[in-house]
Amino acid sequence: MKKGVLLVNLGSPDSTDVKDVKKYLDEFLMDERVIDVPYLLRAFIVKGIILNTRPKRSAEAYKKIWWEEGSPLIVLSERLQKKVQELTNVPIGLAMRYGNPSIKTGLDELASQGVTEVLLVPLYPQFAMATTETILVLAEKIRKKHFPQMSFTTLPAFYNHRDYVRVLSNSIKNELEDKEWEHILFSYHGVPERHIKKSDITRSHCKIDGQCCKTPSEAHRFCYRHQCYETTRQVAEYLGFEEGTYSTSFQSRLGKDPWLQPYTDQTIEGFAAGGTKKMAIVTPAFVSDCLETLEEIGMEGKEAFIEAGGEEFHVVSCLNDNKEWTEVLSRWINEWAATEVTTS
Structure with a gap:
């Protein structure tokens, strides 16, 4: 079995266009672990109310912080991925819970490199239903449907590490x-x-x-x-x-x-x-x-x-691709990669 890692962050619209922001908010807010009410009520709230007003306002907010290279969150996540890859010997993939690149895309890229055991790394220090849990639930759903040969292990919440x-x-x-x-x-x-x-x-x-x-x-x-x-x-x-x-x-x-x-x-x-x-x-x-x-x-x-x-x-800036943070994350990954193959 070959090991690989999938870093997973929140996600971002593809652009600051209202249509892209609306598409992103639809995926995000229709997640049953974000707005945890019955589907019909959630659809009424999101599609009937929020998506008729919020996308334009959110698009204006994104325009204020958007970089030439794209969404700051995506760009910073890509920089982190690149620096971690330089310090590890296993393939490092990147995915977003909402938007692009999707979790399926990230797993496809790892599978194309022969990876069969994946360490899922939700990029959240604290565990929450609307962050870590929704990543793990969706990843497992995708694994069962498209990558039955794969096994997952998960980096635990590291809030107190x-x-x-x-x-x-x-x-x-x-x-x-x-x-x-x-x-x-x-x-x-x-x-x-x-x-x-x-x-x-x-x-x-x-x-x-x-x-x-x-x-x-x-x-x-x-x-x-x-x-x-x-x-x-x-x-x-x-x-x-x-x-x-x-x-x-x-x-x-x-x-x-x-x-x-x-x-x-x-x-x-x-x-x-x-x-x-x-x-x-x-x-x-x-x-x-x-x-x-x-x-x-x-x-x-x-x-x-x-x-x-x-x-x-x-x-204070987030850790982003901070050198010390990159080294710590890489060491965690290398320690996992050095362990015996496990399944979960």
């Missing part, structure tokens, strides 16, 4: 070392509260009450909320941050159902209104900079902070 914590901490330290800041906000992508409870394998632990994430439990293996707070805690500890100088929030909510709180936009405005003049933002739910980090935080967040009375607002 000491190498990841070190790399993330160093990237924050290096980017902020010549800048003054009064508060650093760790902003994670938001999910509905019901996703946390649906992912609770104990069916009883997750109460989202301020204590359950601190109480040891098997549920934490798949608890996005716990994993976000744990990433913040370990990075703050590694960097020696004092209590009160950092906090955690969640961004990008949709609809009226309760999402994880506190909300990033309200938190940013609240600090500025409370007298904070210099603020730094880290976005550890994302490995690659994308619309949510570059536009939602870097542009909208900054504007809100300044309008509410703040003065300096700095967004």
Whole structure:
């Protein structure tokens, strides 16, 4: 059996044209693990309401951050893939959960190189139903239909892996070392509260009450909320941050159902209104900079902070193709490649 790796990121529209953005949003929002309601209701919400208004607005947002080479998320993912390939001896493929290149395309390319055992690497530090789980479910569906000769293993969530914590901490330290800041906000992508409870394998632990994430439990293996707070805690500890100088929030909510709180936009405005003049933002739910980090935080967040009375607002870049991160990811892959062949 020949081993290979498939790096999988979120995805992006093919262009900033409204039709391409609409196609991307349709695939993304119709995912039952993103909007987890019955199909007919989901179709009504997405196709009957959201896709009639949001694509044009989203297209304008993408235009603000689009690079000459294309979507920042795609370009940065390709750079990561190339650098990891240079440090490994197994084929490294790249795919997106939504849009192009698709997971099937990525597996096709690996299969063409004779790969029969694939390490799936969801490029998300924390596990969530709407990120890691949807990648694994779709990949397995595609494997059974098109690549029955293949077997999969999966890189576990690495939110608390000491190498990841070190790399993330160093990237924050290096980017902020010549800048003054009064508060650093760790902003994670938001999910509905019901996703946390649906992912609770104990069916009883997750109460989202301020204590359950601190109480040891098997549920934490798949608890996005716990994993976000744990990433913040370990990075703050590694960097020696004092209590009160950092906090955690969640961004990008949709609809009226309760999402994880506190909300990033309200938190940013609240600090500025409370007298904070210099603020730094880290976005550890994302490995690659994308619309949510570059536009939602870097542009909208900054504007809100300044309008509410703040003065300096700095967004720390994602790990992207950071040399230290590339070396760590490559080492994880090489360690897996050196193990005996397994199946799953």
